[in-house]
Amino acid sequence: MAIKEPRAEQTPKPKRVSPWRILTPVKTQINLAMAISASSALFGLAVMLQLMMVVQRLIEDPTTVPWLWFAGAAICTVGAYVARLGAFNQAHYAAFRLERVLRTGLAERLARVSLGYVETQGAGALAKVIHDDVKALHVFVADSTPLYARAYVTPVVTLALLIALDWRLALVTLIVLGFGYGILNGAQKRRRDMVRKYNAAREQVSAAVVEYVQAMPVVRNFDSGKMSFGRYQNALDGYLTVMLDWYRAAGFPARFSWLVLSPMPTLTLVLGTGLWLTSAGDLSVSRWLGVLLICTGMAEAMMPMMMLRHMIEKVSLSVARIEEVMTAPELGQGAKVPSDTPLTLDPTAPALQFENVTFSYGPDLDPALRDISFAVAEGSVTALVGPSGAGKTTVARLIPRFWDVTSGAISLGGHDIRDMGPDQLMEQVAFVFQESFLFAESIAANIRIGKPDASDEDVIAAATAAQAHGFISDLPQGYDTPVGERGVFLSGGQRQRIAIARALLQSRPILVLDEATAFADPENEAELIAALSELMRGRTVIMVAHRLATIRDADQILVFDRGQIAERGAHDDLVAQGGVYARLWNNYEQAQNWSLGGERTPQAPVIEMVK
Amino acid sequence: MMQKAANVPPRKTSASSFLTTFRQLADSVGPEAAPGLRWSLAGLIAAAAFQGFGLAAIAPLFTAAATDPDLSRALIWFGVMIALMGTASGLRWFAQGFDFDGRMVRATWRLRGQLGAKLREIPLEQLQNKRAGELNSMVLGNVDENLLYALTVLNLVFTAIVTPLCAAIGIVMFDWRLGLLLLMIFPAIVPLYRWRRPALGRGKRILGQAHQEASADVLEYTQGLPILRAAGRAGEKAEKLSQTFHKLESIQAFGHRKGAKPNIIVASVVELGLVAVLGLGVWLVVAGSLHPATLGAVFVIVVRLSEPLSTFILYTAMLEVMEAALERIGALMATKPLPQTEPAQVPKEFGIQFKDVNFTYAQGDGQAISGFNADLPERSLTALVGPSGCGKTTLTRLLLRHFDPQNGAVTIGGVDLRQIPADRINGLISVVFQDVYLFNDTVLANIRMGRPEATDEEVRAAAKAAQCLDFIERLPQGWQTPLGEIGGRLSGGERQRISIARALLKDAPIIVLDEPTAALDTESELAVQRALDALVSQKTVIVIAHRLSTIVGADQILVIEDGTLMQAGKHADLLAKGGRYARMWAAQGAVKKWSVAS
Numbered sequence A: 001m002a003i004k005e006p007r008a009e010q011t012p013k014p015k016r017v018s019p020w021r022i023l024t025p026v027k028t029q030i031n032l033a034m035a036i037s038a039s040s041a042l043f044g045l046a047v048m049l050q051l052m053m054v055v056q057r058l059i060e061d062p063t064t065v066p067w068l069w070f071a072g073a074a075i076c077t078v079g080a081y082v083a084r085l086g087a088f089n090q091a092h093y094a095a096f097r098l099e100r101v102l103r104t105g106l107a108e109r110l111a112r113v114s115l116g117y118v119e120t121q122g123a124g125a126l127a128k129v130i131h132d133d134v135k136a137l138h139v140f141v142a143d144s145t146p147l148y149a150r151a152y153v154t155p156v157v158t159l160a161l162l163i164a165l166d167w168r169l170a171l172v173t174l175i176v177l178g179f180g181y182g183i184l185n186g187a188q189k190r191r192r193d194m195v196r197k198y199n200a201a202r203e204q205v206s207a208a209v210v211e212y213v214q215a216m217p218v219v220r221n222f223d224s225g226k227m228s229f230g231r232y233q234n235a236l237d238g239y240l241t242v243m244l245d246w247y248r249a250a251g252f253p254a255r256f257s258w259l260v261l262s263p264m265p266t267l268t269l270v271l272g273t274g275l276w277l278t279s280a281g282d283l284s285v286s287r288w289l290g291v292l293l294i295c296t297g298m299a300e301a302m303m304p305m306m307m308l309r310h311m312i313e314k315v316s317l318s319v320a321r322i323e324e325v326m327t328a329p330e331l332g333q334g335a336k337v338p339s340d341t342p343l344t345l346d347p348t349a350p351a352l353q354f355e356n357v358t359f360s361y362g363p364d365l366d367p368a369l370r371d372i373s374f375a376v377a378e379g380s381v382t383a384l385v386g387p388s389g390a391g392k393t394t395v396a397r398l399i400p401r402f403w404d405v406t407s408g409a410i411s412l413g414g415h416d417i418r419d420m421g422p423d424q425l426m427e428q429v430a431f432v433f434q435e436s437f438l439f440a441e442s443i444a445a446n447i448r449i450g451k452p453d454a455s456d457e458d459v460i461a462a463a464t465a466a467q468a469h470g471f472i473s474d475l476p477q478g479y480d481t482p483v484g485e486r487g488v489f490l491s492g493g494q495r496q497r498i499a500i501a502r503a504l505l506q507s508r509p510i511l512v513l514d515e516a517t518a519f520a521d522p523e524n525e526a527e528l529i530a531a532l533s534e535l536m537r538g539r540t541v542i543m544v545a546h547r548l549a550t551i552r553d554a555d556q557i558l559v560f561d562r563g564q565i566a567e568r569g570a571h572d573d574l575v576a577q578g579g580v581y582a583r584l585w586n587n588y589e590q591a592q593n594w595s596l597g598g599e600r601t602p603q604a605p606v607i608e609m610v611k
Numbered sequence B: 001m002m003q004k005a006a007n008v009p010p011r012k013t014s015a016s017s018f019l020t021t022f023r024q025l026a027d028s029v030g031p032e033a034a035p036g037l038r039w040s041l042a043g044l045i046a047a048a049a050f051q052g053f054g055l056a057a058i059a060p061l062f063t064a065a066a067t068d069p070d071l072s073r074a075l076i077w078f079g080v081m082i083a084l085m086g087t088a089s090g091l092r093w094f095a096q097g098f099d100f101d102g103r104m105v106r107a108t109w110r111l112r113g114q115l116g117a118k119l120r121e122i123p124l125e126q127l128q129n130k131r132a133g134e135l136n137s138m139v140l141g142n143v144d145e146n147l148l149y150a151l152t153v154l155n156l157v158f159t160a161i162v163t164p165l166c167a168a169i170g171i172v173m174f175d176w177r178l179g180l181l182l183l184m185i186f187p188a189i190v191p192l193y194r195w196r197r198p199a200l201g202r203g204k205r206i207l208g209q210a211h212q213e214a215s216a217d218v219l220e221y222t223q224g225l226p227i228l229r230a231a232g233r234a235g236e237k238a239e240k241l242s243q244t245f246h247k248l249e250s251i252q253a254f255g256h257r258k259g260a261k262p263n264i265i266v267a268s269v270v271e272l273g274l275v276a277v278l279g280l281g282v283w284l285v286v287a288g289s290l291h292p293a294t295l296g297a298v299f300v301i302v303v304r305l306s307e308p309l310s311t312f313i314l315y316t317a318m319l320e321v322m323e324a325a326l327e328r329i330g331a332l333m334a335t336k337p338l339p340q341t342e343p344a345q346v347p348k349e350f351g352i353q354f355k356d357v358n359f360t361y362a363q364g365d366g367q368a369i370s371g372f373n374a375d376l377p378e379r380s381l382t383a384l385v386g387p388s389g390c391g392k393t394t395l396t397r398l399l400l401r402h403f404d405p406q407n408g409a410v411t412i413g414g415v416d417l418r419q420i421p422a423d424r425i426n427g428l429i430s431v432v433f434q435d436v437y438l439f440n441d442t443v444l445a446n447i448r449m450g451r452p453e454a455t456d457e458e459v460r461a462a463a464k465a466a467q468c469l470d471f472i473e474r475l476p477q478g479w480q481t482p483l484g485e486i487g488g489r490l491s492g493g494e495r496q497r498i499s500i501a502r503a504l505l506k507d508a509p510i511i512v513l514d515e516p517t518a519a520l521d522t523e524s525e526l527a528v529q530r531a532l533d534a535l536v537s538q539k540t541v542i543v544i545a546h547r548l549s550t551i552v553g554a555d556q557i558l559v560i561e562d563g564t565l566m567q568a569g570k571h572a573d574l575l576a577k578g579g580r581y582a583r584m585w586a587a588q589g590a591v592k593k594w595s596v597a598s
Helices: A019-060 A067-110 A115-121 A123-165 A167-188 A191-214 A216-223 A226-261 A263-279 A285-294 A297-326 A392-398 A422-428 A443-448 A456-465 A469-474 A492-506 A522-536 A571-577 A580-592 A606-610 B002-006 B016-056 B058-067 B071-100 B103-119 B124-128 B130-148 B150-174 B176-223 B225-230 B239-286 B292-334 B392-399 B422-428 B443-448 B456-465 B469-474 B483-489 B492-506 B522-536 B571-577 B580-593
Strands: A352-359 A369-376 A381-385 A407-412 A429-432 A510-514 A540-544 A556-561 A564-569 B352-359 B369-376 B381-385 B407-412 B429-432 B510-514 B540-544 B556-561 B564-569
Touching: A019 A067, A019 A123, A019 A285, A019 A297, A019 B239, A019 B292, A067 A123, A067 A297, A067 B176, A067 B239, A115 A123, A115 A392, A115 B225, A123 A167, A123 A285, A123 A297, A123 B176, A167 A226, A167 A263, A167 A285, A167 A297, A191 A216, A191 A226, A191 B103, A216 B124, A216 B422, A216 B429, A226 A297, A226 B071, A226 B103, A263 A285, A263 A297, A263 B058, A263 B071, A263 B292, A285 B058, A285 B292, A352 A392, A369 A392, A369 A407, A369 A556, A369 A564, A381 A392, A392 A510, A392 A540, A422 A429, A422 B225, A429 A492, A429 B225, A443 A456, A443 A492, A456 A469, A456 A492, A456 A522, A492 A522, A510 A522, A522 B580, A556 A571, A556 A580, A564 A571, A564 A580, A571 A580, A580 B522, B016 B058, B016 B071, B016 B103, B016 B130, B016 B150, B016 B292, B058 B071, B058 B150, B058 B292, B071 B103, B071 B150, B103 B130, B103 B292, B130 B150, B130 B292, B150 B176, B150 B292, B176 B225, B176 B239, B176 B292, B239 B292, B352 B392, B369 B392, B369 B564, B381 B392, B392 B510, B392 B540, B422 B429, B429 B492, B429 B522, B443 B456, B443 B492, B456 B469, B456 B492, B456 B522, B492 B522, B510 B522, B556 B571, B556 B580, B564 B571, B564 B580, B571 B580
Parallel strands: A381 A540, A381 A556, A429 A510, A510 A540, B381 B540, B381 B556, B429 B510, B510 B540
Antiparallel strands: A352 A369, A352 A407, A556 A564, B352 B369, B352 B407, B556 B564
């Protein structure tokens, strides 16, 4: 079925997100780290000045140890070192805390958005945001912020000190810096354009890699790799072209500016100029030394600054994805039903009712459902059938509010589901879907979800009714057996029966089944069906079914076709009508009686048929 | 081999690991670029050395300028320094040409092409191990990132090791006491760092594991969200998740403390060295055997030396990543394809035999297939049935030679698979998988990949026989519709029919069907069934089936359990005999009759 853009797309996405904003939860700590880092830079510069003073005192009087300056230099060295470590640690602990805060926030947000949002974004993609994108912030938060403070404080203070020491030498360093910066800027001109091309080329490469590696069995069986290898090679070629282009356009200026901004040219020029000035008697040796000690500070700050810029660009994608989830629309609740009191259902209203429901997956998409109205009496079984894409699954998922209707209303016992609190709604409805999800915990814990206070006896009773007690007892640790990640240690049918036991234990009046038997292997199918029968007993059931034989005896069959209810009624009447359902039933019976190769005739080689 | 690459073994900590890294790097860039790379590395080392000597020249220069009223001596030293520094810059410029002329980019481009080609011939068993698969994607995807910075990182390493060493040697010539002290401090740092590196690795490993666990828990949360919410246990009530995040934070802090240690040690040595040089220098001056100006010059040099060291530490993570990537590349390139025995033979007939086949997965526990014998005559239809995990799929993978049996043999037309060239085996067999993989290309190209030289008419005929025409013509751009964008909008049945058309076009004599109708809706099922009927006529067919009713017409049914053959025969015979198959048949019959109200 075609699931398109999520509704969240309606709100315009923030285009460029500043990574700094995401730091808000740990702002104080980061500011502290930056302040400590700045002070470490200051300590470092102080060491240089004190070294200068040590030498100056020794020149004036080579026989006395300048204890004060000497001790000062030693202390500031240690201070700079300790402060650097402190800033580093602060920033790291802040980064770790930020990761936790963001992850918790994201997980809580997901608990309040529509499940449809979760489904359209994909559980895997959302997990990536919560884990990988948050993790990607680390380098920025932990490593960059202290550097950032240094990269700004060092050049400014250095310049001031240089001017104070000797303005002519300060000018020399500024000229070198300006020269280097000019060239560097030249190299940056087409940068944005280049970065875009580079990212596009990279993305193509990784898409080609994923396709190529994942599909390797198919690749080998069908084209010995020619076609997909060609696509992979094409992507590599495109990437190569972009890179070579970049080197041609920006290679020389980038390389040249690195050379100019490296410490050597500054040092050499300051030495030369200083030599000339001292020989003219215009500069004292100690001032010259002081300038030599700090003169490279400005040029050296350029590289970290460029790195930071690059890093911020890199994380901004992650930040944008995090913010997008953080601002995903929450499910609203009309204030009509107080959400903390148990719900009182109107016994005269239908257990479940759709009234003129129209729904589309996005504002510019054709409605997936059009003007659907039906009522389900308490304790009855309603089956939803129809060709794929007709809207059956959409109907099933509107009931637990995976999405909200575009127009019309869905009500349970007379209450609009949008007026109910999320917990109130969930207390009424239980679901069993195609593939049931188990948590990597024990079997008992998996059954107990939703009724944590259930006794062991209740759990066993539910498992027994769900035909699961037998295989559970055969397991080495019985109910305490861990089921593995996503329940991998169990077969599809076993997982499904545990899900049924879970639903039985929850004991909710309305049951929604979406092809609950689709993935069962034949071995388990009989037991699964017995379990389902047990679960359906006495409940109001809405079920999506492909195997039409299973719903012959449903109280009401709704036949969907292109988003509308084409026919409704009981099986025999519908077959007699000779419409959509009759056609489906006919196809179904034919498919049931098919056996592979039944039409194999030695006289008709396949290639003849193809031609 | 892959296993080894997956858990990178603890690396050697001596200088020899540097040499290994060089060698791996040279291997990776290939024979054409390797000499250039070697020259470039030599250039970088020489540049670092010249830079060191150039720095050392500052000492006599500065001393001369401060003590000698005659400028000529200072000017000579200034000239020496400029010459040395200029040579260093020139050499570095030349060496970085390897990057900037695009030779490195070309080399990684070539390497990725080679790795891709390699992937086509390594045993599929290794590819399908999920971890190895991810690893390979990573290698292919990140080769450039890891190698493109190689010269930049190595340049930093050389400036951190060679430059201080040469500067210290230069100073020894001028003042042996200070020079010796420098010689002791700075070169000691790098070995010290490498010696302490295992601690860094330990911290990383602990952290990596914590991240892996957290990642799994997060995925479980998002996947289980519908159930958690139905149970009222999402959001702030998800205690387990919250615990995981707290645990991760404390492990991060712990790992940080552990991992920061080598850095702290190196930084401490640098700082202490600075103070020691300061102390010794002052003492020498006061003792009258050193001029204060020389001491000042030494300060300038020492400050210059400590700078590359701190950047080096900043970039060591990159060095680690590069080394690990090189190792993985080496491991992947060293993977051997399954051997082919001589003389090569191509079967003329297409009956299949399994003879006493035993097979155990490399990472599995216990035999997946044991003592398996079966004879599948040419143009017969054989069904494999049995509970999931019993070995049905393993048998088809043995036939496709994803791996070789440890004992016994699989033959096609009497020829052992190991004698058939790899690409010929794939030419003999078409597989229709349960999960259809459509490529990011047009519908036409997706079908044509079955036989690239097929004409448009032939592709069309195959699509028609596979019941594809109606929906292909409904697609927005018809045959030219790119499936990358809309692949998800096709139903399971439609995707399956495209894959059958592909197989029809290929027209291989042997067909393997792996539950091709397992997850289809009724309407698609009928169309897929028709398509399959077109595909299997006149072929040797192996089908894995869960629904027994679909294979009642098979020429033989093989009932498999725990990797061994339990029963074999035609449907009617097996039913008459009773036993496993008959029981399965009865169970499925009961299910068929089930209806909701019963």
